[in-house]
Amino acid sequence: MNRETEIDSTVSIMRRIRSIPLNSVPMRIQTPYLLFLADAQEVLSLKVAKGIVDWRPELCVGEIALPDCAVTLGVPQLTLTEAKERGAKTMVVGMNNSGGTIAANWIPTVLEALDRGYDIASGLHQRLGSLPEVRDQARRNNCQLIDVRHTEIELKTGTGLRRAGKRLLTVGTDCSVGKMYTALAIEKEMRARKFDADFVATGQSGIFISGKGMAIDCVVADFISGAVEQLSPDNAANHWDIIEGQGSLFHPSFAGVTLGLLHGAQPDAMVLCHAENRNFMRGMRAHKLPGLRETMELNLQTARLTSPDARFVGIAVNTVDLSPKDSQAVLEKYATEFELPCVDPVRTGVASIVDRITDLWPSD
């Protein structure tokens, strides 16, 4: 971990001197990746790996899983040897569990990968180096252990002061409803239209995809909003930061992170992300999903603390479980009910949301 710490500190000092946006990832993640799916039973728990496949397929030579893994990401299923032959440099621990810990049955694969010269990158809370056998194996093979959730960068508490430039934040009715996907799709569409727009990663998947950012749910609680202010500093008047949201104001485990992120992001524009046909909050049988209107109202009410003119510019619905016909019907229903562009980013793209942004903020 010392090596990482040094890198982070160096990055941190350099960035403070050069005063460019903070970056919590050592710029040393070697690609391409081999994705380790561990013993995942549902794709939801593979957000990290799936995000990389969806957005940077060229960086993924394949996937490797434990025998009892129940899912695939549709990339080649390879052994450590085969992946190495295809050039894989880093094995990404692609599965996440709510505790963010490294399960005992994952360790043998990690140790073998290190023996074959792979760097290991993880988005879990638990540091890879906290496992003595992993730390020692990495040292022996002179391989890097990269925990994208951890940073040594000096953080400050939030100021709540307005910053120059424009900001869009994706918010959700729940966790895992497509906030990162929607933000990346909006960045892509805006860039295609020559907007000056940057995706701002606030979670491990986004960091792997964009190569920078900070895992907001991992900072000390006192610094949530301050960290987001540092991630999205003053910028040109027409610049857009497209900030990846986290969690939901209605999720009993993570709403605090969501609120701090919202206050630090001080969004001009918000996009509501929702997964159709989900009845309960993720992992929370006792908690029903909030309604879209209720979610928008609480986000608007709280966002206005640091961004008085915050408004919604669209709704992004994950309708993967629906037929094309039903999907279309759902999108039209919400579009009418809320008088907002309503899309399924995967099925329809996000053009109508960017149209709305263009109408509301015509560049001079």
Add this chain to the structure above:
Amino acid sequence: MNRETEIDSTVSIMRRIRSIPLNSVPMRIQTPYLLFLADAQEVLSLKVAKGIVDWRPELCVGEIALPDCAVTLGVPQLTLTEAKERGAKTMVVGMNNSGGTIAANWIPTVLEALDRGYDIASGLHQRLGSLPEVRDQARRNNCQLIDVRHTEIELKTGTGLRRAGKRLLTVGTDCSVGKMYTALAIEKEMRARKFDADFVATGQSGIFISGKGMAIDCVVADFISGAVEQLSPDNAANHWDIIEGQGSLFHPSFAGVTLGLLHGAQPDAMVLCHAENRNFMRGMRAHKLPGLRETMELNLQTARLTSPDARFVGIAVNTVDLSPKDSQAVLEKYATEFELPCVDPVRTGVASIVDRITDLWPSD
């Protein structure tokens, strides 16, 4: 820090085995205390030290300050030698700054205290041991460095599940409006009436006063609500945890912590704390203080996510700046407007709030 880590880990393991509430403070803080006021310019920045003087005066032999300190806590002003002669064992760094760092001009006093055999206890974010000269001096003198904000205890994400027992949480229009003071006063009054009630510390001052608890603003953001669930676990049906609130849902720096704490606490009862004659959020010239009704409405709305029947049982107003007559008038005004017991805990005590609790939850 190793010694601390060992102690914490031991405590943690013991507590998991014995499944009693977590405790993030090594049970080794030697008393009595000498309070180090550093170069404080306002009493607000001495919350830690003032809390100890107010609630455990018998633990404070005196105070020591730097030449440019502008305030006193009214305890004997002593040199390190004089305090040692009066039995002081631990020097408490009693000043807090928003960054939570140890200022360079404080260090000489800390080093001299270590040379005279004092343990040093701090509630700052920055670990005392992160300063090499302090760490080495402590080692040389075999003194303890105690950072009450840091714990090695294993945390879990919040579940949002209902727990047995009753809980009261103090919430505020702003930071530093008396949430800890009010909670301690309610614990004292309830115990005098033979309630089974325990103060639950969520900040450094409360930890020094009660000898246990967890500094919630210092846990990793993902675990805010989970940490509070661990601090206030299942209990007897008639047991009351009187949980110290933190920050304010309307404070741009800390609202995330406040919301996570609220969800983890799942309060049956809430007491609104407010400082009269304060116009702006603490340290936030750009942000006006929210109204009492607005604050109660947002706290009720968000509290109901994990505590559907949450309700307010009183209002505690800090009227220190007002004449007795004006204070009385303010308390009566709020009592009438909100139909709740309204007190100034320092001037009137909190009996009327505990009366209301007795009416609402008559013990069987």
